[in-house]
Amino acid sequence: MYRQARLLGVLLLLQVVAMVGISVWLFSTIDWDRVVHLTNEQGQVHAKTIDGPLLKRFEQAILFVVYFLAPAILLLLAGLGFVLLRRRGWMLASVAQALIMLACLFFYGDSRPWFAYPLIAYCILMILLLNSRSVRAVVHRNRVTPQDGRSELAHGE
Amino acid sequence: MANRENARDAEALLRRFEPVIRFTKGEWFYPMDAEPYVDACSLWVRHPDEDAVCVVSSGELTLERLAQQPEDTTGAVHYLKIPTPKEDEERGRRRARRSQKDPDWPRETFRAGRGRLARVGYISRLADALFSLVLLARGRVPGGDVEGARVLYGRFMEEKERFKYHGRVVRQDGWIVLQYWLFYAFNDWRSNFFGANDHEGDWEKVMVFLSESESGEVHPEWTAYAAHEETGDDLRRRWDDPELEKSDGHPVVYVCAGSHASRYSRGEYLTELAFPLPRALAAVRRVARRFWYVTLRQYADQYSAEVPYEMFTIPFVDYGRGDGLSVGPGQDREWDPPRLMIDPLPSWVAGYRGLWGLYTRDPFEGEDAPAGPMYDRDKTISREWYDPVGWAGLDKVATRTEELDVISRRQAEIEVRRDHLRSEIREKSHRLKALGMDAEATRDRSHLSKLYETETKHIKELSEEVEAMRAELTEDEVLGESLRDHAERLRNGGRSPVRAHIAHATRPVSEAETRAGRVAQLWASISVGLVLLTLIGVFTYQRQHLLSALVLTIAMFAFIEAGFRRRLTRFIVSVNVALAIVGALVLLQHFFWQIIVLAVLGIGFYILWENLRELRQ
Numbered sequence: 119m120y121r122q123a124r125l126l127g128v129l130l131l132l133q134v135v136a137m138v139g140i141s142v143w144l145f146s147t148i149d150w151d152r153v154v155h156l157t158n159e160q161g162q163v164h165a166k167t168i169d170g171p172l173l174k175r176f177e178q179a180i181l182f183v184v185y186f187l188a189p190a191i192l193l194l195l196a197g198l199g200f201v202l203l204r205r206r207g208w209m210l211a212s213v214a215q216a217l218i219m220l221a222c223l224f225f226y227g228d229s230r231p232w233f234a235y236p237l238i239a240y241c242i243l244m245i246l247l248l249n250s251r252s253v254r255a256v257v258h259r260n261r262v263t264p265q266d267g268r269s270e271l272a273h274g275e
Numbered sequence: 276m277a278n279r280e281n282a283r284d285a286e287a288l289l290r291r292f293e294p295v296i297r298f299t300k301g302e303w304f305y306p307m308d309a310e311p312y313v314d315a316c317s318l319w320v321r322h323p324d325e326d327a328v329c330v331v332s333s334g335e336l337t338l339e340r341l342a343q344q345p346e347d348t349t350g351a352v353h354y355l356k357i358p359t360p361k362e363d364e365e366r367g368r369r370r371a372r373r374s375q376k377d378p379d380w381p382r383e384t385f386r387a388g389r390g391r392l393a394r395v396g397y398i399s400r401l402a403d404a405l406f407s408l409v410l411l412a413r414g415r416v417p418g419g420d421v422e423g424a425r426v427l428y429g430r431f432m433e434e435k436e437r438f439k440y441h442g443r444v445v446r447q448d449g450w451i452v453l454q455y456w457l458f459y460a461f462n463d464w465r466s467n468f469f470g471a472n473d474h475e476g477d478w479e480k481v482m483v484f485l486s487e488s489e490s491g492e493v494h495p496e497w498t499a500y501a502a503h504e505e506t507g508d509d510l511r512r513r514w515d516d517p518e519l520e521k522s523d524g525h526p527v528v529y530v531c532a533g534s535h536a537s538r539y540s541r542g543e544y545l546t547e548l549a550f551p552l553p554r555a556l557a558a559v560r561r562v563a564r565r566f567w568y569v570t571l572r573q574y575a576d577q578y579s580a581e582v583p584y585e586m587f588t589i590p591f592v593d594y595g596r597g598d599g600l601s602v603g604p605g606q607d608r609e610w611d612p613p614r615l616m617i618d619p620l621p622s623w624v625a626g627y628r629g630l631w632g633l634y635t636r637d638p639f640e641g642e643d644a645p646a647g648p649m650y651d652r653d654k655t656i657s658r659e660w661y662d663p664v665g666w667a668g669l670d671k672v673a674t675r676t677e678e679l680d681v682i683s684r685r686q687a688e689i690e691v692r693r694d695h696l697r698s699e700i701r702e703k704s705h706r707l708k709a710l711g712m713d714a715e716a717t718r719d720r721s722h723l724s725k726l727y728e729t730e731t732k733h734i735k736e737l738s739e740e741v742e743a744m745r746a747e748l749t750e751d752e753v754l755g756e757s758l759r760d761h762a763e764r765l766r767n768g769g770r771s772p773v774r775a776h777i778a779h780a781t782r783p784v785s786e787a788e789t790r791a792g793r794v795a796q797l798w799a800s801i802s803v804g805l806v807l808l809t810l811i812g813v814f815t816y817q818r819q820h821l822l823s824a825l826v827l828t829i830a831m832f833a834f835i836e837a838g839f840r841r842r843l844t845r846f847i848v849s850v851n852v853a854l855a856i857v858g859a860l861v862l863l864q865h866f867f868w869q870i871i872v873l874a875v876l877g878i879g880f881y882i883l884w885e886n887l888r889e890l891r892q
Binding site: 245 | 858
């Protein structure tokens with residue numbers, strides 16, 4: 119019964135690994151010496167950017183961390199929750215997927231980096247999986263559906 | 276003489292089943308006699324595109340004079356008007372109200388409890404704000420009128436406390452209908468209870484449906500309480516329904532504060548003012564919901580096909596708490612003898628087709644006073660007057676004394692039809708066999724091919740006819756058996772399920788729904804304003820990233836809102852699905868051919884795998 123939940127947990131952890139991998143790769147491709155040139159003249163430090171495209175890549179790496187750090191933490195917690203606690207973590211995972219998708223769509227609108235596409239594809243798969251009947255049956259067991267309080271229609275006589 | 280006897284009988288019957296009415300703390304207006312109200316009002320008439328003219332001034336009007344409408348021409352609207360309180364009287368009243376010593380009305384102050392806005396979403400809150408703004412532009416009852424009505428009603432009650440209803444007894448389709456028409460001087464739902472509307476004068480009704488045995492004994496079978504403009508099956512309850520509370524044989528009605536809508540159970544009701552959505556928008560909404568809940572079978576338990584997609588609603592709370600004054604037999608206050616509306620009808624009932632209070636020319640009519648018991652606002656006779664049985668959806672229901680007779684008659688009808696069908700089937704079967712034989716005889720004879728074709732065609736038609744008749748016969752047999760069983764059940768004292776006729780039972784909101792933290796209430800009150808201010812901020816300072824900022828802002832507010840309304844799961848699922856669709860479109864745009872190739876490859880491998888597996892087995 120909980121096999122599905124564990125599998126989901128593993129897939130979420132894989133997503134974290136992939137994101138960390140992309141972020142490491144992004145930072146590793148930056149030649150730090152060429153991004154910022156620091157000079158010390160008469161006791162004052164001057165920073166000068168010398169390479170436009172590299173600077174762009176640097177920006178991208180920073181933005182990647184800013185956008186994906188929080189979702190990665192959420193994913194990690196959710197993945198561990200599914201693997202260790204079996205039924206915990208659905209909400210965290212769903213929120214994380216939403217944040218990742220939003221971030222990817224922003225990236226897509228801006229610079230269209232290559233990593234946005236696999237992340238989007240993976241997110242779509244995870245969203246489908248999170249909302250699949252079998253996962254919901256495990257995760258939402260015992261959850262009471264709130265009933266809508268609306269009770270009638272009238273016309274304000 | 277006969278009339279007097281009729282009146283006595285009618286009054287006795289009315290008093291035997293007169294309702295017990297429980298009000299909400301803080302209610303100002305209670306059921307009263309129409310006469311002192313009319314005596315105090317002035318009568319006005321408004322012709323199209325003309326100013327209103329006073330026809331009979333205050334103090335000169337009586338119930339008898341009310342029916343005289345000399346200027347009742349096409350388009351003219353007659354209406355009553357509550358007198359404006361004299362300045363000193365009003366000042367005294369206000370002072371008295373502040374000191375809470377006098378007048379007696381209300382004895383208790385109203386407390387709204389959980390804000391209605393906390394119970395609904397942004398769109399409804401925004402619509403509510405717009406509704407309030409629109410109210411400034413459209414016709415509405417001026418605020419001073421509430422005060423006028425309070426002064427007037429306070430004066431009546433100070434002179435003598437009276438609680439009166441207007442009774443009518445009518446026979447229709449085997450039913451004896453007891454109509455209790457309750458007249459209130461004012462509907463102050465909007466002014467005092469955060470409701471949808473105010474209007475001068477308010478006619479509400481409660482009906483009890485009796486059956487009469489052969490010995491002349493009457494039995495209460497159904498009740499129907501009017502709430503807003505509802506009609507039909509949903510508003511009636513059977514006498515043995517546990518929801519129908521009774522006090523010593525009298526039905527109990529919970530009257531909502533201000534609106535005076537009648538309810539079966541105490542509680543707070545979320546009443547929605549419905550406006551039609553543009554057709555295209557309604558269609559999109561319907562299709563999207565069906566796709567999500569039915570086609571994809573997502574959260575299907577939360578899907579309701581009856582949700583009125585064509586409607587856009589604004590919520591209002593009807594407070595039917597029943598914690599205030601109780602009027603009726605054996606209660607805080609007893610009913611005074613009723614004013615009867617029986618044949619010959621009093622002239623004020625049949626002759627006055629105008630409104631019972633201010634005519635504000637509100638296009639939605641919510642702020643216009645209602646017409647009298649017999650008429651609608653457009654001067655046509657109201658259904659609850661000429662067809663109370665149909666109004667309550669009882670036109671298809673037999674009285675208990677009639678039930679077995681109705682079944683016997685129906686069984687006899689079915690038996691006759693079955694005999695007729697049997698003989699027709701017999702005759703047509705013979706004909707069919709004869710035609711079959713003809714066809715067999717003419718088959719493969721080239722010179723008779725035309726005849727063969729015609730006969731084959733006839734055989735087909737006749738065969739279909741006989742098939743339909745046999746189906747009908749079988750249905751009749753099953754129906755006959757069901758009627759026999761049903762009759763047996765009735766003879767043994769059995770009855771149909773007590774609530775089988777109710778499709779949408781109006782129910783008060785549960786305690787869990789009314790429980791909300793102060794933060795949630797505060798959020799509900801400020802959220803719409805906050806959203807608008809934030810949007811203005813985004814438009815002013817984030818023009819460069821307008822779309823992103825807008826999306827983020829809306830998503831953030833929606834997330835907080837969903838959290839407060841305990842709908843976070845649904846919200847997240849919806850957002851994720853929407854994002855997944857957008858993401859899929861992005862991928863499709865960039866990798867269209869790759870995706871097609873992959874899909875075809877996938878299908879190919881799958882078919883290959885399936886076929887090979889079959890081969891191995």
